[in-house]
Amino acid sequence: MRRVIITMSLLAFLSSGCAARKYENTQLVGMGDTQVKVHSSESRPAIDIGYDGKKLLVVKTKNIKREKIQARHQETYKRCWTVERKISPSPNAGAMANIMDGLFQLPFAILQTVLFLTPKPGCETYTNWTSWKNQENLRVTETPYSGKVSLDCGPAGQYKVTTNEIGTASLNIAPLLNFLTKGYSWTIKAKTYCHGELIGDSLTLDTTQLGVTWNKPRYQPDLPPLLVASVKFNDPNNNQILDAKETAYIVVTLTNKGRGDAFRIEVDPKLQGQVDGVVLTPDKKLYIELLSKGESKKLKFKLNAEEKIPAQRLRIKISIKELNGFEPPPLEVNLATRPYAPPKLALVSWIVDDDNVGMSSGNGNDRLELGEQAEITVFIQNIGQGLAENVRATLEVADSNLFSKELRTNLGEILPGEWQKAVFTLRVNNRYNGPENLPISITVTERRSMFGFRQKLKLALGKMVKQSGVINAF
Numbered sequence: 001m002r003r004v005i006i007t008m009s010l011l012a013f014l015s016s017g018c019a020a021r022k023y024e025n026t027q028l029v030g031m032g033d034t035q036v037k038v039h040s041s042e043s044r045p046a047i048d049i050g051y052d053g054k055k056l057l058v059v060k061t062k063n064i065k066r067e068k069i070q071a072r073h074q075e076t077y078k079r080c081w082t083v084e085r086k087i088s089p090s091p092n093a094g095a096m097a098n099i100m101d102g103l104f105q106l107p108f109a110i111l112q113t114v115l116f117l118t119p120k121p122g123c124e125t126y127t128n129w130t131s132w133k134n135q136e137n138l139r140v141t142e143t144p145y146s147g148k149v150s151l152d153c154g155p156a157g158q159y160k161v162t163t164n165e166i167g168t169a170s171l172n173i174a175p176l177l178n179f180l181t182k183g184y185s186w187t188i189k190a191k192t193y194c195h196g197e198l199i200g201d202s203l204t205l206d207t208t209q210l211g212v213t214w215n216k217p218r219y220q221p222d223l224p225p226l227l228v229a230s231v232k233f234n235d236p237n238n239n240q241i242l243d244a245k246e247t248a249y250i251v252v253t254l255t256n257k258g259r260g261d262a263f264r265i266e267v268d269p270k271l272q273g274q275v276d277g278v279v280l281t282p283d284k285k286l287y288i289e290l291l292s293k294g295e296s297k298k299l300k301f302k303l304n305a306e307e308k309i310p311a312q313r314l315r316i317k318i319s320i321k322e323l324n325g326f327e328p329p330p331l332e333v334n335l336a337t338r339p340y341a342p343p344k345l346a347l348v349s350w351i352v353d354d355d356n357v358g359m360s361s362g363n364g365n366d367r368l369e370l371g372e373q374a375e376i377t378v379f380i381q382n383i384g385q386g387l388a389e390n391v392r393a394t395l396e397v398a399d400s401n402l403f404s405k406e407l408r409t410n411l412g413e414i415l416p417g418e419w420q421k422a423v424f425t426l427r428v429n430n431r432y433n434g435p436e437n438l439p440i441s442i443t444v445t446e447r448r449s450m451f452g453f454r455q456k457l458k459l460a461l462g463k464m465v466k467q468s469g470v471i472n473a474f
Helices: 002-015 095-114 174-179
Strands: 019-023 027-051 056-085 122-129 139-144 148-152 158-162 168-172 185-194 197-206 227-234 247-256 262-272 278-281 286-291 296-305 312-321 331-338 345-353 373-382 388-397 402-404 408-414 419-428 440-445 453-456
Touching: 027 122, 027 185, 027 197, 056 148, 056 185, 158 168, 174 262, 174 286, 227 312, 227 331, 247 262, 247 286, 247 312, 262 278, 286 296, 345 440, 345 453, 373 388, 373 408, 388 402, 388 419, 408 419
Parallel strands: none
Antiparallel strands: 019 056, 027 056, 056 122, 056 139, 056 168, 148 158, 148 185, 185 197, 227 247, 247 296, 262 286, 262 312, 278 296, 312 331, 345 373, 373 419, 388 408, 388 440, 402 419, 440 453
16 A cells, blocks of 8 residues: 555656746737728819919819728737746645646656657747727828819909819919009909819909009000901891891901900990991990900990881991000991881682591581581781791681681791691581671781781682682692
């Protein structure tokens, strides 16, 4: 028994040699790569207007993209350990507990010794990515775009510029200073459309810093302009005559073929002599504030002819002046006016249809007889020289035994030589005992009462309609 106890104690001592790692606290020893991603973004167009301090207004058009960024980092950690061994049985445990613990650890101790797996003190490193976090600052990028920009320069006029492929355009303000009214500030507004959205910006300049002295009313160009003027008469029918009730236009074209700019060009058309029935609008001077070298611009004046205009000669003199005296010779337009040509409406033909088709009900012999309903088609022709407007035809019935469903038909406009037809239904019952020629008539009206007429319709009961009224226009 004594030997057994000694043997078991020896085994417990050997088993106390089983070693294990004891880890120390993990430490952050370094930062590695950083990754970023776009969480959300928005894009808006923008326009900026500025002054270069010399003579140019500078306009910039761009798209501004703002992105909300998230980021994460790679962190490196270090973890170290020592080796802990069981040197002796636990004094707090009983003999049998120490023996059993030794028997349990004995295979592991033998394996560590045989396989050389006994741990040694050391350290190791490893990396982890942090969680994605929103960044406080937005990432802003600007992309230029080309577009048309309107510049409102106040008293100096309205101008248009187009930004180039890098989103920039400029305007020389030196010629514009001449048109400023006396004051200390000058506000210029810029606006443009981008993707259907109107955007704008404004700039206020101190005129005292621009060299404006107010005692020099004219701006002299470095080189003189050469203005060439032409005029054209545009009328709807292109007959080069101002017809009654016609609206035509006088178009003045000014081209600067010189090497310098022209300023505040004044164009003033005037009707010469006694003129009746013609109105020229606008009845005031029109201005072109700036005509740069190589540029052309048009001004349009409207001529309205009244309905009762007489035949007459029409002379329009157009005077042109330029601020610095570089105007071209005056222009003159010579026209003729032509009085109104009235329409003349006539009832030229009518037919009877009793074929049991549509709204007719009869025996199909093209005669209106007792007990039948027929379609009466009348043809109205404009045999005059002018346009007939708002033409209407009305069927009038003067017997209680005659009935008509459609009494009025709108025919609209009828050009000279053309015709329109109006279809009426007419029913005669078996009680009719009036005259053979039915008591019906046609009234035709036009926008002006003087061009209408009323005429009895020669339609005999039971007889074929004679086509004596038909003219060659059909």
